Amino acid sequence: MIAAAPFCAPSRPIQRFRPVAAYGHFRRLIADKEDTAQVFYMGECLPSRRFRSLAEAFCGSEAGRALMASEPDLADLLDDHEALLRLPAGSVAHAYVDFMRREGLSAAGLVEASTVPGIARHADGLQWFTDRLRDLHDLAHVLTGYGRDALGEQCVLGFTSAQYHDRTEWIIAWLGALEMRFAVKTTAPFLAAIHEARRHGAAAAKIYGQDVRALLAEPLDEARARMSIRKPRQYDLAHRRLRESGLDPYSVLALAAT
16 A cells, blocks of 8 residues: 555655754753664654655665565564564574564554654655654664664664665764764763774665565675675774773763763
8 A cells, every 4th residue: 555655655744854852852862772762753853855865766766665565564573473484593583582672672662652742644755754764673783783872873873874874873873873972981982982993884775675575584794794784893892991981881971961
């Protein structure tokens, strides 16, 4: 049904660029990294013509139209852990299930987090594309090797922002790393890790363009090699230096927010 929908529904309002309001939402996100609704509010405040053009081109491409017509709901697919675990050991699917269970996450949780007051949904291709990016966020963690610590979250956003020109994600990644740099006394290369992630994202195959069912069945190392996803060296170095300073990488965000 979505394949027959217009790219942009007439019901969509014209978005205005509101950087001051976006910064307010960013501060709330820094104070509580689990308050992911702030990310979606920021996106409403920081519309990007490049992102919209990319989304329209993908939705109009042969590959995009095929995925829109044939791919099942990604949240349902990704939350069916029993089915995913029937795929071969060592596959992307197994790594994904391990990650989600370890972190206590679900794809449905991301869907719920994106349903926020004041942001309407529209039956069009642009909504399908933005939903796709949302649903693939945790899979991006698995493919890139970035964890759910504060820096890992910023690095994933740096990586994916380069893949689809998302202004909001790049601002969150860069400002988040800057906050950590000033708040934490360490030689950990926070900013270098973000910039490396962005370079790696720009050079890699687009995660949003993958046939997700085929990708999940692929061996993880082979999928990374095929997609040219490089090892995050600056991120790993940051973790080592934090631990050498007696700091847990998962506590850095709390320190930066004080």
